[in-house]
Amino acid sequence: MEKAYKIKVDMKNNNGLYTGFVQYDNKTNILYINLTEGIRILEIKDYEEIYCLMLRPDMKTLKLDCQVSEDNKQLKIVLTDGTLCQPGILQCEIKIINKDYVLTSGEFYLQVRKVIGTIGKDTFISNPFMISKDGYTPKVGIDFFTEADKQEMLEKIGKMSVARITEEDIAKMF
Structure with a gap:
């Protein structure tokens, strides 16, 4: 069973706060991300590496690999135990690396609530x-x-x- 979150991440602007994540829900929270430029969904074609950087509340940075869908329009990120171990707000951004360039998305935030x-x-x-x-x-x-x-x-x-x-x-x- 998974909790899927479909979000849009603008490449130029900050993207807001997404809630619903719970501490210790390991490998069941999955982000499906469409990268956008305004209202246009971008295709992800040429890249050597694509990942999501996350800064936890304790100021430790995590690097999660992104899987690109077959139609090159959506990223899939599985949140691990390292990302959900602390309650608070995760600061996130997508990095696309090619030999000629590095492209960084706008920031988006994930709020992790403490487990009861x-x-x-x-x-x-x-x-x-x-x-x-x-x-x-x-x-x-x-x-x-x-x-x-x-x-x-x-x-x-x-x-x-x-x-x-x-x-x-x-x-x-x-």
């Missing part, structure tokens, strides 16, 4: 306080501590030489 729930072990870390025996934070899907978690934390704290903070210590800070 989890679907399994490979989603996201929601309990940053529990460190497993191998030193890594386990991936859990519930945002509360079980009684066993609480007991384990109390035991770890009890083994540490940690001085408790009193109300007087807090009052001294202000």
